[in-house]
Amino acid sequence: MCLPHFISCFLVAVLLPSLSSLAGPLAKKGKLILDSPFERSLTWGESVTLQEGWIRRVSAGDWSLQSDGSLLAVNVPEHNHGPVITYTAPINDIIIECEFKLPAQEGPNRHFRIFLDQAGYAGHNIQSTANVSSTFRPVGLTLQHLLKDKEKKSVADVDFGLEALNLKGDVWYTMRLEVLGDKARTTVAGKTLGGQLRGLNVEKSKIGLNPGLAGGSIRNFKAWEVDTGS
Numbered sequence: 396m397c398l399p400h401f402i403s404c405f406l407v408a409v410l411l412p413s414l415s416s417l418a419g420p421l422a423k424k425g426k427l428i429l430d431s432p433f434e435r436s437l438t439w440g441e442s443v444t445l446q447e448g449w450i451r452r453v454s455a456g457d458w459s460l461q462s463d464g465s466l467l468a469v470n471v472p473e474h475n476h477g478p479v480i481t482y483t484a485p486i487n488d489i490i491i492e493c494e495f496k497l498p499a500q501e502g503p504n505r506h507f508r509i510f511l512d513q514a515g516y517a518g519h520n521i522q523s524t525a526n527v528s529s530t531f532r533p534v535g536l537t538l539q540h541l542l543k544d545k546e547k548k549s550v551a552d553v554d555f556g557l558e559a560l561n562l563k564g565d566v567w568y569t570m571r572l573e574v575l576g577d578k579a580r581t582t583v584a585g586k587t588l589g590g591q592l593r594g595l596n597v598e599k600s601k602i603g604l605n606p607g608l609a610g611g612s613i614r615n616f617k618a619w620e621v622d623t624g625s
Contacts, residue, residue, distance in 0.1 A: 421573040421580040421589065424490055425622035429482060429602075432616070433466055439474070447484065454479040454603070456610075465496075465614035468606045477504070478610060482602040486511070488621035491572045493604060495525070496612040499565035503528050504608035509572045509581075512601040516550065517543040520599050523572045523581035523588075527562055529607045535559045538581050538588040540595065555579070555590030567614070574599075575621055 432445045437458045443451045456478025457469040468478035495507040506529040510522035518541035524532045532539070538555040562568060562584060573580045577596040580589035604613055 421578055422488065422490055422575040423622040423624070425620040427617065427619050429616065429618040432482070433460055433464070437466075437480075439471070445482070450483040452481050452483070454481050456480075456606075461612070463614070465612045467610070467612050469610045470608045477605055477608045479603055479605045481604075482618075483600060486599045486602070487597075488575050488623075489573075489599075489602075490619045490621060491602060491617070492569060493616040494567050494569050494614045495606065496567050496614075497527060497562060497564045497606075498609050498611055500609075501528075501564065502609060503530075505529065505564070505611070506532065506605075506607040507570065507611060507613075508532075508603075508605045509570055510603045510605065511572075511574065511599040512603065513542065513597060514600040517545070517547055518549075518552075519603075520597065521572070521574060521579050521595060523570060523583075525560055525562060525568070525570060525583045526607075527560075528609075533557050536581070536583050536586050536588060538579060538590060540579075540590075540592055542594070551594055553590075553592060553594075556588050558586040558588055560584055560586055569615075573621075 428447045435443045437453055439453045445451055455474040455476040457471050459467050461467055497505045506526040508522055508524035510519040513520035522539050524537050526532045526534050536558040540553040542550040544550055568584050571582045577593050578591045579595055
């Protein structure tokens with residue numbers, strides 16, 4: 396079910412959530428617009444221009460390219476945030492896939508998430524989180540719309556359910572996040588969540604990939620435009 400935590404009185408009329416159909420993919424892949432774009436500098440804070448005008452930036456953590464083509468993320472406490480790598484460009488409808496691997500050692504702060512930001516707001520227009528032991532989200536698979544104003548006060552906070560996950564360390568899993576108009580859907584390890592919300596149907600500004608403070612690895616990160624069939 397869809398669980399609205401807090402919605403401002405002004406936005407009640409336009410942020411009425413309801414679950415979308417979860418039978419099969421929400422959208423069909425169109426043009427490939429990002430394809431494992433890990434080349435060139437991975438220096439913290441340095442921007443790199445990629446294909447289609449995307450700008451990549453290591454926003455937190457130490458990211459290094461491994462011999463198998465994956466990226467290893469290690470937390471840097473001085474950055475005051477778990478490892479984050481971002482890809483910035485105007486986007487609306489999109490399909491994102493990324494493989495992730497949690498650290499082999501059990502312990503706190505193990506998760507992976509993909510988020511889409513909305514310009515002019517803190518928080519995230521939509522974020523999919525596969526969480527094993529981090530405290531900032533419920534354990535399991537969640538899909539959340541979270542917007543805050545410049546003073547970090549909640550404008551909208553909506554969760555599209557919770558699914559239990561049984562994820563093991565040192566094993567590759569794929570997260571898929573789809574956004575089509577006012578609908579979103581995510582899948583991880585055979586579990587799926589989806590929802591419909593008018594606030595999703597806006598231009599987004601950024602894709603973010605975020606392992607937990609415990610670190611982790613990613614590979615085969617790709618994004619596609621949605622094939623509208625027109």
